[in-house]
Amino acid sequence: MIFNKLISIVQRHIHQFTWPLLVVLVMGHFILTWLGLFITNEVDLANWLVYPYYYVVTTSTVGYGDYSPVTDGGRIWVWLFQIPIGLALFGAFLGKAGQSIALYMRRKIMGTGKFEHLTNHIVLVGYHEQVTPKVVEQILADKHRQGRKILLCDKYQTEHPLQEYMEWLEYARVSSYTLDNELRRIALNRADKVIIYANGDDQTLTTALKLSKVVKADCHITAWFNDESKVELLREHCPNIECFSSKVAESLVRSMQDPGASRVQEQLLSGLFGDTQYALQLPTNLPKSFSYGQLFSAFKLKHDATLLAIAKERNGNRLEVNPELTAIINPGDYLHYIGNNRIDVADIDWHGFYES
Structure with missing residues (x-):
């Protein structure tokens, strides 16, 4: 049973000419080439400080010529085994690499790839x-x-x-x-x-x-x-x-009654130009609450941002736009504001706001 399964795996790799099979063939050729050089007394080439360099340069047909076999047996081994089989494997490697790159790009373009590795996307x-x-x-x-x-x-x-x-x-x-x-x-x-x-x-x-x-x-x-x-x-x-x-009807009526309202709405929604509407959540570990007036002044003075509204939930539920200055904002509440850029919560000196 195990032997048959092993044979089946080997046959599948051979049929599909997979990367594992190609790696095994290259490693086998690498080791056998060294063994042949060692047996034929190619002392310099069989040195493991030299051999990997010599193998890559010769097998890839770059051939700098600084290292080459000096014995008759070594020369025979190189032209009979290393170069012919090495060229075939080198060509197979390039072909497989090109095929893999083409398949990768085709999957990206055709949308057939896998995305299980993505996170927080x-x-x-x-x-x-x-x-x-x-x-x-x-x-x-x-x-x-x-x-x-x-x-x-x-x-x-x-x-x-x-x-x-x-x-x-x-x-x-x-x-x-x-x-x-x-x-x-x-x-x-x-x-x-x-x-x-x-x-x-x-x-x-x-x-x-x-x-x-x-x-x-x-x-x-x-x-x-x-x-x-x-x-x-x-x-x-x-x-x-x-x-x-x-909200087409609302936008049309607002622009009719208050000319320019559509341009204000456009700028607040778009991050491509001008100040834009953003939101952030107050840290939940703050020691006490703020008044809306405290945060309104502090945001304008320290971050050049204007508070618009507060909400108790992330989705905007229990939202209050333009609340009273005495309205209480608790840790964990959400602030909606207008600013030239998004403000990172970590860049805000919340404890300094208590003193402002």
């Missing part, structure tokens, strides 16, 4: 020609973002649709957004952030319901809908998902 579910490139551009525009990989998942694109961003953006073509094996393949359980904008509200809703149960506890999921009713439904069943829909 950003997953984009669904591709839209007009929207997705802007989403990626906005993510990369954050100068103080963590260097997370972005993984775009889609069912319909036959190849990587945004190859100009391949340094940061991987592509996974999936058969389903809800199959467990596909979710394992994209390492969803280790993702840090997820944006769901699938092909239609029904698909987005189904995907969001599934993913909300698979992601880690601190993963933040965002979903976008056309239908406002689905937003309310998802908020009711999946409180760990921040979902929203377009």
Whole structure:
């Protein structure tokens, strides 16, 4: 049984000409070549301080000529065994390397690779020609973002649709957004952030319901809908998902009543120019609470940032915009602010704020 299994493994490696087989053949040729030189009294070449250098230079046909066999037996061994077989193995190595690189690039482009190694990455579910490139551009525009990989998942694109961003953006073509094996393949359980904008509200809703149960506890999921009713439904069943829909009517009326409002909204949402809206969480280990007035003044004076709102939950639930200056902000609460750049929580002197 064991012998038959061993034979089967060997046959598979020979049939597919795998890397393990190639390594075994090269090592075997390396050792046998040395053994032949040793037997034929090639003292200089058989020296282990010289032999690896000589083997690589001669077998790869570089041939500097500083080392060569001097005995008749050594010359016969080199032209009969080392060079012919070495050339074949060298060619096989180059061919295998080229094949592996081509396969790797094809998988990256066709989206058939594996991504189980990713951790704390950003997953984009669904591709839209007009929207997705802007989403990626906005993510990369954050100068103080963590260097997370972005993984775009889609069912319909036959190849990587945004190859100009391949340094940061991987592509996974999936058969389903809800199959467990596909979710394992994209390492969803280790993702840090997820944006769901699938092909239609029904698909987005189904995907969001599934993913909300698979992601880690601190993963933040965002979903976008056309239908406002689905937003309310998802908020009711999946409180760990921040979902929203377009506010076209509100934006139009606000711009009509307050000219320039659309430009303000545009700048607050975009990280490509001007001050932008950001959020951070107060450390949970702070010794006491702040008043909104304390933080409002301290953020403006020390970080040139303007506080907008406070929230008790990460998804913006229990949000209070422009609260009273006496409003209490507790450790662990979330602050929404406007700034030229994202402020790192570690760069804030929270204890100094108590004295301001």
